[in-house]
Each structure stands twice: as structure tokens, then as C-alpha cells.
Amino acid sequence: MDMIEKLDHVDLQILRTLQGNARLTIKELASQVSLSSTPVFERLKRLESNGYIKKYIAVLDAEKLNQGFVVFCNVKLSRMNREIAEEFKRVIRGIPEVTECYNISGSYDYLLKIHVPNMKYYQEFLLNVLGTIGSLGSLESMFVMDEVKCEYGIHI
Numbered sequence: 001m002d003m004i005e006k007l008d009h010v011d012l013q014i015l016r017t018l019q020g021n022a023r024l025t026i027k028e029l030a031s032q033v034s035l036s037s038t039p040v041f042e043r044l045k046r047l048e049s050n051g052y053i054k055k056y057i058a059v060l061d062a063e064k065l066n067q068g069f070v071v072f073c074n075v076k077l078s079r080m081n082r083e084i085a086e087e088f089k090r091v092i093r094g095i096p097e098v099t100e101c102y103n104i105s106g107s108y109d110y111l112l113k114i115h116v117p118n119m120k121y122y123q124e125f126l127l128n129v130l131g132t133i134g135s136l137g138s139l140e141s142m143f144v145m146d147e148v149k150c151e152y153g154i155h156i
Contacts, residue, residue, distance in 0.1 A: 007052070010035065012156055014043055015052065019153030022056045059152060067115040070144040071122055073130070074108035078137035085109075088135055095129060108140070119143075 007015075013033045017024065024032070030040040047053050062068040077084060085103070092101045092112070100113035116122045122141070130136065 006050075011043060011047060011052075014040065014047065015156055016153075018053070062115055066117045069116050069118050069122065070147075071112075071114040071116065072142045072144070073112040073114055074104075074140040074142075075110040075112060075130075076108045076137045076139070077110075077135045079135065080109060084135045088133065091133055097125060097129070 010033055014029065017029060017032050026037050026041050026044070029044070030037045033040060044053075062070070077088060088110070089101070092098050092110075097114050097116055098112050099115050100111075102111045103109065104111050114122070114125070116125055126139075126141075130139065
């Protein structure tokens with residue numbers, strides 16, 4: 001059975017509401033989903049323990065924090081096997097400028113989302129960080145000129 005089938009309309013409403021504002025108190029959340037606090041608290045704990053809610057975060061303004069130069073970087077490894085892929089993922093997880101990494105199909109192996117202060121920083125980052133990864137074959141950088149849509153939630 002698909003995991004989503006185990007959720008009723010109240011569970012889905014709780015998830016939708018939290019995607020909009022994860023700082024709501026249990027009382028505020030209960031009011032928005034038309035239940036009392038105790039069942040909402042129990043449902044929330046179940047949603048967390050079953051992995052529907054991975055974590056709660058604050059979304060920061062990259063521009064104000066001087067990290068607003070966003071680059072999408074396609075990476076092709078020189079060779080691919082399980083050991084090389086695991087090592088690449090381990091290295092990427094340790095690089096703070098890389099905020100997202102996806103194993104993709106097509107001409108490239110991975111897609112990275114990178115936040116840095118400016119082009120000069122990115123150039124040094126390529127040479128001194130990504131360029132030191134032994135399995136790196138080639139890469140292609142695409143620079144974000146304007147963010148048209150950025151949603152952190154998922155449609156449920």
C-alpha cells in the first residue's frame with residue numbers, strides 16, 4: 001500500500017498547514033484543522049515518527065547573508081561505479097556551499113545547487129574545491145539570473 005493512503009484528510013491538512021508555517025503552536029495548529037490540541041499533538045508525533053515530516057527549518061534570505069550568487073552545476077564523473085559514487089556523495093555532503101545535490105539521468109551524473117557570494121568566489125571554489133575531486137570528469141555551470149519560483153513545500 002502506498003504510504004500516502006495511510007493519511008486521512010486531517011493528516012494532510014496538518015501537513016499543508018505546517019508547510020505554510022512550521023512555527024505554529026499545537027493550539028494554533030489545532031484551531032486551523034478544527035480539532036482539539038490532544039489529537040493534533042498525537043497526529044503530529046505520528047507524522048514525525050513515520051517520517052512524513054523530516055525536519056523543521058528556517059528559510060533564510062541568501063542575498064542578505066551574502067550568499068545570493070546561485071549556480072546550478074552539472075557534474076559528470078570520469079568513471080562510475082558504486083564505490084566512486086559513494087565517495088563523491090560523501091565529499092559533496094561535506095561542502096557547505098553545495099546546498100542541494102541530485103543524482104540525475106542524462107548526459108551528467110549529478111546536479112549541484114551552489115550558493116556563494118559572487119563570481120570570483122565561485123571561480124576559486126571550482127579550482128580549490130570541486131576541482132580537487134579525483135573522480136570529476138567534467139562540469140557545466142549555469143548561473144541564476146532571476147528566481148521566478150521557489151517553493152519549499154510539496155503539493156499534497
